[in-house]
Amino acid sequence: xxxxxxxxxxxxxxxxxxxxxxxxxxxxxxxxxxxxxxxxxxxxxxxxxxxxxxxxxxxxxxxxxxxxxxxxxxxxxxxxxxxxxxxxxxxxxxxxxxxxxxxxxxxxxxxxxxxxxxxxxxxxxxxxxxxxxxxxxxxxxxxxxxxxxxxxxxxxxxxxxxxxxxxxxxxxxxxxxxxxxxxxxxxxxxxxxxxxxxxxxxxxxxxxxxxxxxxxxxxxxxxxxxxxxxxxxxxxxxxxxxxxxxxxxxxxxxxxxxxxxxxxxxxxxxxxxxxxxxxxxxxxxxxxxxxxxxxxxxxxxxxxxxxxxxxxxxxxxxxxxxxxxxxxxxxxxxxxxxxxxxxxxxxxxxxxxxxxxxxxxxxxxxxxxxxxxxxxxxxxxxxxxxxxxxxxxxxxxxxxxxxxxxxxxxxxxxxxxxxxxxxxxxxxxx
Numbered sequence: 001x002x003x004x005x006x007x008x009x010x011x012x013x014x015x016x017x018x019x020x021x022x023x024x025x026x027x028x029x030x031x032x033x034x035x036x037x038x039x040x041x042x043x044x045x046x047x048x049x050x051x052x053x054x055x056x057x058x059x060x061x062x063x064x065x066x067x068x069x070x071x072x073x074x075x076x077x078x079x080x081x082x083x084x085x086x087x088x089x090x091x092x093x094x095x096x097x098x099x100x101x102x103x104x105x106x107x108x109x110x111x112x113x114x115x116x117x118x119x120x121x122x123x124x125x126x127x128x129x130x131x132x133x134x135x136x137x138x139x140x141x142x143x144x145x146x147x148x149x150x151x152x153x154x155x156x157x158x159x160x161x162x163x164x165x166x167x168x169x170x171x172x173x174x175x176x177x178x179x180x181x182x183x184x185x186x187x188x189x190x191x192x193x194x195x196x197x198x199x200x201x202x203x204x205x206x207x208x209x210x211x212x213x214x215x216x217x218x219x220x221x222x223x224x225x226x227x228x229x230x231x232x233x234x235x236x237x238x239x240x241x242x243x244x245x246x247x248x249x250x251x252x253x254x255x256x257x258x259x260x261x262x263x264x265x266x267x268x269x270x271x272x273x274x275x276x277x278x279x280x281x282x283x284x285x286x287x288x289x290x291x292x293x294x295x296x297x298x299x300x301x302x303x304x305x306x307x308x309x310x311x312x313x314x315x316x317x318x319x320x321x322x323x324x325x326x327x328x329x330x331x332x333x334x335x336x337x338x339x340x341x342x343x344x345x346x347x348x349x350x351x352x353x354x355x356x357x358x359x360x361x362x363x364x365x366x367x368x369x370x371x372x373x374x375x376x377x378x379x380x381x382x383x384x385x386x387x388x389x390x391x392x393x394x395x396x397x398x399x400x401x402x403x404x405x406x407x408x409x410x411x412x413x414x415x416x417x418x419x420x421x422x423x424x425x426x427x428x429x430x
Contacts, residue, residue: 027187093156223271226274227271248391258343259421261314265316266347268319272302
């Protein structure tokens with residue numbers, strides 16, 4: 001089943017191959033797009049240069065006189081000009097942009113109306129305007145040039161519609177296709193060459209990451225075991241309360257990273273008890289007010305311990321706030337309602353349920369049904385009603401699975417849960 005394991009060799013190969021294939025495809029598409037843009041730009045520049053060269057005819061003194069005196073009505077030079085160039089249409093505009101005369105040669109019927117509909121600012125002397133047009137399967141470039149003497153205002157405008165050479169256009173498309181194909185082939189070859197090296201480096205990184213994950217999980221299990229023994233408890237309580245919390249979080253459709261944070265907090269919720277003096281922590285009877293004040297410090301001590309390990313930083317919500325109550329009567333901050341972090345509210349339900357259903361030196365185990373009834377009575381006071389409502393639906397079958405399991409079985413379930421959620425969280429960041 002290695003295909004289902006985030007960091008298995010098969011999944012690593014698939015992930016790396018997929019990412020490199022995507023990168024190669026993107027490079028090929030980008031290269032093809034650049035080739036297309038460069039080719040298009042060259043065609044536009046060639047068309048504009050041709051238009052500029054041919055427009056010089058309309059800057060002669062004779063043509064200037066005709067334009068200035070507005071005697072350009074169907075000038076015969078326009079027809080001969082069209083026949084001798086690749087221009088499909090020409091318009092001469094006055095300084096305000098009104099058409100003085102125009103001529104068209106074998107153009108699609110829709111082209112003149114498309115030209116008329118395209119309004120554009122008239123360029124200043126020395127400037128130009130050009131626009132790409134398509135009509136009836138042909139490509140055209142519309143070019144507008146000001147007619148002006150040196151350092152003088154425009155006395156009119158030359159507007160030409162240049163027909164692109166179909167063979168040139170097809171050659172351009174072929175170059176684009178060839179460039180894109182070459183880029184894809186180059187990207188594919190580069191991918192094939194880089195893949196083994198990247199695979200080796202990725203495996204090495206994942207091996208180191210897995211080794212670190214293993215060490216961190218073993219550290220968590222060892223620290224949890226030390227807490228249990230310090231409190232005259234067994235590891236089983238930490239296992240059970242963590243597994244209850246995970247089952248409840250799953251039922252509430254929490255994300256994997258949220259459940260991973262919950263696991264860390266649930267398993268280490270009482271880590272601060274390491275710093276509580278034995279005569280208080282192990283006292284068999286009720287604590288005095290002063291002793292209880294010292295006992296409450298285990299929350300802040302635990303928070304300080306977790307803060308020294310970045311990997312355990314996500315546990316801080318549960319460690320800090322698992323003794324808060326929904327009505328605001330808890331400690332250490334007296335938070336109420338949704339001001340209490342969600343994981344702490346969820347953990348409180350699981351923690352109390354396990355405490356009630358577990359045997360301790362000073363009490364017998366309570367039946368699960370009775371414990372659930374107590375949780376429901378304290379809903380809205382000690383516990384978040386929405387969380388209790390969901391817990392009702394899973395409490396009894398989960399208790400049947402976990403409540404009477406021995407330590408070895410609980411440890412096995414705990415390890416599976418730790419690796420599933422922490423490895424998923426780790427894999428999602430790769």
